[in-house]
Amino acid sequence: MLDAALIKECADPSLKPAIVEQFVAAAGSTDPLAVTVKSGGRLILVPKATSADEAMAIVRQYAGRAVVRVGLTQFPAGVGVKEPADLKPDLVDACQNLRKGTAMFAKVLRIVLKWYGNPTSKDVFPQIFEDAVYAWKTGEFEGVSVFQEEDPGNSVTMETGTPPSEDTVNTDASPEGEKTESSEQSQSVGSAEMRIDLSRIGGK
Structure with missing residues (x-):
């Protein structure tokens, strides 16, 4: 299991710690x-x-x-x-690899979620996560090269554990202007502001 401090310091903030752990367990390695x-x-x-x-x-x-x-x-x-x-x-630096890898995986998740039509029901997220892991391992999803594909950005929001709200796109409390500015200032792949919480997968 990944060290909680390493996840907090290095993992892409758009992914909740539970999904970071599940991603590395499913597609990664324990050896940096x-x-x-x-x-x-x-x-x-x-x-x-x-x-x-x-x-x-x-x-x-x-x-x-x-x-x-x-x-x-x-x-x-x-x-x-x-x-x-x-x-x-x-x-091969544990922190940098985790940072780059989780940022890229977050983008892959957004690509898969967009293909599914950006559903808001938490019931479909286990399948989305499974498809995203498969895409990470193969580099492709539905004929798309996921590593080179453009990031859908924060038009995609994944929030499980909370029922769909009246605003299913932007569940963050920050104003739209701040979100746009933040995404424009972002320099790394997959760093657009969003939250992904698939912590209920596998009963976790």
Whole structure:
């Protein structure tokens, strides 16, 4: 289980801690140095890294020629990077990997939720989460490359545990102007203001 302090400090704030834990449990790794390499759908056996340098050497060796996943969130190495040499060691830093991975997964969740028509019933969220995890593992959802796809942004809000309100799009108390300004100032993928709480999945 992920350390609560690590989640609080590093995970994307749009994801509740419970869903961060479930995401990493379903799609990630307990080892910050974990590197998984697949080619043609087949797993390629690589040496277990014992240091950040070793992990990055493996990543750079296969990036661009195979599907490489790294760290706690099994982040897809090479997304947005043109040359393997441009890959940064923060991929194997627990905090940075969790930050980047949860931000990207939040975007994937919003893409899946939008495809479902932005439902407000909490009953459909287990299926949405399952589809989002599958999309994270495969990189695709309904023919869309989720890692390159544009973020739907905070037009999507996921709130389970509360009944649909009269305002199902913006359940946050902040004024619309503040939300717009915040999303414009956001620099990282998936950091648009929103709350995702799927904590009731699996009885948690």
